[in-house]
Amino acid sequence: MKGLLLKDFYVSLRTGWLYFAVTLVFGAIIAFGGARPFVFLTAAYLMIILPMTVLAIDERAKWHVYADALPVTRAQVVAEKYILTLLLSAFSAAVLAASVLIAMFNPLLGDERPDLSSFLSTLSCFPLELALTSVCIPFVFRFGFDKGRIAYMFACALVGVGLGVFTSWNVNDLPNINIPSHIMLISSAASAAVFGASWAASTLLYKTREF
């Protein structure tokens, strides 16, 4: 498992360094320039793309066939991808949460400083990211990346709709975004359930796949 994670760490850094850099830059924009929903959601979205990119790279290289010849089980191959997704989402959530936290105490932002509930709303982005990626992964494990990306496009469309709805609230800064705590809780629980179900489905589907 550690070896699989290390492999994806190398691949993510080599192919996705720009995603990490952009996330950090967007974090800085939020912290020092005021939080804009578009910046916020784009930064979160980048970390949804990366696990899918890694899966596509694996498929192109036929890593899944090679991994079958190594002392790792298929369940471990699947588990590693979910842990990677978790780690990448946690990274973007941490960067964004830290940015909003800095913005909360940034005197330069004046009235635009976000409050505590905005900070908590920011954290609700994390389970949402997980849920969106979770929708795609089982399809990729069952049908490969080419067919699986239809689900990926569907998830992207969801993000797009989300972005549209978000911006239609006519808010330009986070201080106005306060998601009620019970909705945050429900959406987090639902996301966790989707993530778990997706993991189980991927394991089951991948075990029966033949290359």
Added chain:
Amino acid sequence: MTNAIEIKNLTKNYKDFSLDNVSLTLPSGCIMGLIGENGAGKSTTLKLILNMIKRDGGEIKIMGRDNREAAKLLKEDIGVVPDEIGLPAVLTAKQVGNIMANIFRNWDAEAYAQYLEKLSVPEKKKYSELSRGMKMKLGIAIAMSHHPKLLILDEPTSGLDPVIRDEAVDMFNDFTRDESHSILISSHIVSDLEKLCDYIAFLHKGRLMLCEEKDRLKEEYKIVRGSKEVISGIPAGSVIGKKETPYGVEAIVHKSAVPSGVEAGAVDIEQLFVFMVRKEG
């Protein structure tokens, strides 16, 4: 000592191809070459041995254990070189070493570094920048650096230049000096297999045509050249295959059936395979 691989009545059915009742045994300490034309079922057999695909019938034992039980544990003792090493393009050989050190319990970083040096594989070049031969050499280095007891090699010498191919063959030979080490190797380059193998198995259209000790095969079959009349005098059951040329007829026959007075030459494995396949059609 237990056999390295025991296969009995192995069957796998696809829409347009079937591996049909294949049985073979690779004793420990030996090298077996799997020869067959494209689509004969060599890769399917290797994938079934590694439990990468599910069999429809038969049984496979690796070092005395069913290959589906404790598959992860068994793979600690198996080094595999597939026909395509599935490493992501951005990885370097050095990074691959770090990854494998965390995958194999018995990974030997020192041995890996030595193999890379011996095979002239650059440590810091990206995998995508390596030639096909270099990629294969990296695959061989990975397969041998965790002290496996069994090597399973799918066309490992294809894409290698003759000098490196010879070195690889020497490395495989060295590997089997330890009598607990065995190799199952498939290749189109029959001359490499002839140099290397103790046992030869012929696969043709999913069926095992023959599985025999190489020396016995060479001892048992002879190539006879002569006129049509001479060759037609040999009992049909003893003729493995024949080929007509403008200068006469060439036939591979059982040693016992060589007519007296006719010169019989030593047969090589490639000739034997080609003649048998032609006869089978």
